[in-house]
Amino acid sequence: MKPAPPLPLPLRILWNAFFWTYERTTWQYDLMVIAILAFVWLTPPDWLGDPMAIGSGPVGWIVASFRQ
Amino acid sequence: MTFTGLIGRLCMYPLTLIIRACVRLRIHPNILTFVGVLINIGAAWTLGLGHFVTAGVIMVVANIFDFIDGKVAFELKAVSAFGGFWDSVIDRFSDLALFLGLIYLYSTLGRTDYVMVAALAMIFSIMTSYTRARAESLIAKCKVGFMERPERIVLFMIGAFTNRMAGVLWVILVLSVFTVADRIIHTYRELREDRQEAIA
Numbered sequence: 487m488k489p490a491p492p493l494p495l496p497l498r499i500l501w502n503a504f505f506w507t508y509e510r511t512t513w514q515y516d517l518m519v520i521a522i523l524a525f526v527w528l529t530p531p532d533w534l535g536d537p538m539a540i541g542s543g544p545v546g547w548i549v550a551s552f553r554q
Numbered sequence: 555m556t557f558t559g560l561i562g563r564l565c566m567y568p569l570t571l572i573i574r575a576c577v578r579l580r581i582h583p584n585i586l587t588f589v590g591v592l593i594n595i596g597a598a599w600t601l602g603l604g605h606f607v608t609a610g611v612i613m614v615v616a617n618i619f620d621f622i623d624g625k626v627a628f629e630l631k632a633v634s635a636f637g638g639f640w641d642s643v644i645d646r647f648s649d650l651a652l653f654l655g656l657i658y659l660y661s662t663l664g665r666t667d668y669v670m671v672a673a674l675a676m677i678f679s680i681m682t683s684y685t686r687a688r689a690e691s692l693i694a695k696c697k698v699g700f701m702e703r704p705e706r707i708v709l710f711m712i713g714a715f716t717n718r719m720a721g722v723l724w725v726i727l728v729l730s731v732f733t734v735a736d737r738i739i740h741t742y743r744e745l746r747e748d749r750q751e752a753i754a
Contacts, residue, residue, distance in 0.1 A: 504732045505739070506700040511559035518700060519558055522729075526712060526721040536720035537665045538604060 569625075572618060576626045583627035583637055587644045590619030594648040598655030601714070602662075609655070610714030617707055620648065642683070645703060649679055652710055656719065671723050678730035679706060685737040693744040699733025701726060 493501060508514040530546035531539035542550065555563075576586065593616035600609040623641060627633045653676035660668040682701060689696035706726055713722030 505698070505736050506733070507698050511556045511562065513556060516556045516558050522709070522725050523712070525725060526709075526718045527716065529721055531718070531720060534720045534724065535667065536718070537660055537663050537668055538606065538719060539717045 569618065569622060573622050573625045573629065576622060577629045580630065581626065583623040583630065583632055584640055586619050586623040586626060587637075587641050590616050590623065591644045591648050591651070593619065595651045598651035601652060601655030602658040604659055606714040606717055606719065610711050613652075613707070613711050613714060616648070617711075620645065620707075642687070646680060646683060649683075649703070649706070650676065653679070656723070668720065668723070671720075671727060675723050675727040675730060678727060678734055681734045682730050682737070685734050685741075689737055689741040693741055693748075696737050696740055696744075698740045699729075699736040701729035701733045705729075 502508075502514070503518065506518075508518075528543060528545045530542040530549075532542050532546060593612060597609045597612035597616055600612060623637075624633075627637055653672055656672045657669055657676070660666075660672060679701075682699065683703070686696045709722045709726055713719040
C-alpha cells in the first residue's frame with residue numbers, strides 16, 4: 487500500500503515498514519528481520535522491565551562501560 | 555539469495571524427510587494438525603511454568619506438525635476445503651494457548667503490566683487472522699502486514715530459547731497492531747475502488 491502524497495525518504499521508509507506489502511525472502515524482509523532481532527537481543531531486559539530475563543544485555547554493558 | 559531464504563532452504567531439508575515419512579505411513583493431515591495443537595498446549599504449559607528452553611523445544615516439535623500438514627495433504631492428494639478450515643481453526647487454538655501460558659506465568663509473578671502486554675498481543679494476533687479472513691470474503695486478497703503466524707511462531711521460539719520473551723511480546727504487539735490497521739485500510743481502499751468502478 488503506497489501513501490497518496492509523495493513523502494520524504496525517512497517518512498516513506500517508516501510508512502513502508504509499518505504498512506507492509508513486501509513478500510518473504512526479499513531484501514526488505516531481511517532488513518525488517520534484522521531490525522527485529524536487534525531490538526529483541528540488544529535491548530537491555532532491564533529497560534523493558536522483563537520479568538524473566540536477568541542482566542542488562544549487550545547494550546547495557548556498553549552503556550555501563552561508558553559510564554565508568 | 556536473501557538470508558531468510560537461505561534459512562528457509564536449510565530448514566526445508568529435514569522437513570522434507572519428515573514429510574516423506576508421513577506420506578509413506580499415510581498419516582492423515584488432519585491428524586497431524588490435531589497432534590500439533592496438543593503439543594502446542596504442552597509448550598504453553600511449560601511456558602506457564604517459566605521453563606522457556608523446554609517450551610522452545612516443544613514449540614519446534616509442535617510447529618513441525620503445523621508446517622507439514624498441508625504438504626502431506628498435497629502429497630497424499632487429500633487436500634480438502636475442510637482440511638483448510640480445520641487447519642485455520644486449530645492454528646488459532648495453538649496461538650491462544652501460547653499466549654495463555656505467558657499470561658499465566660506473568661500473573662503468577664504478579665506482573666500485571668506484562669499480563670496486559672501479553673493479552674493485547676493475543677487480541678491483535680487473533681485480529682490479524684480475523685481481519686484477513688473477513689476481508690477475503692469481500693475482496694480477492696488481503697495479504698498485507700508483516701506480523702503473520704509464521705513470524706509470530708519464530709519470534710516465540712527466539713524469545714523462549716534466548717530468554718527475551720518481553721522484547722518478543724512488544725514486537726508482536728506493535729507489529730500486530732500495524733498489521734490489523736494495514737488490513738483494514740487495504741480492504742477499505744479496495745472496496746472504495748470497486749465502488750468507484752461500479753459507478754463509472
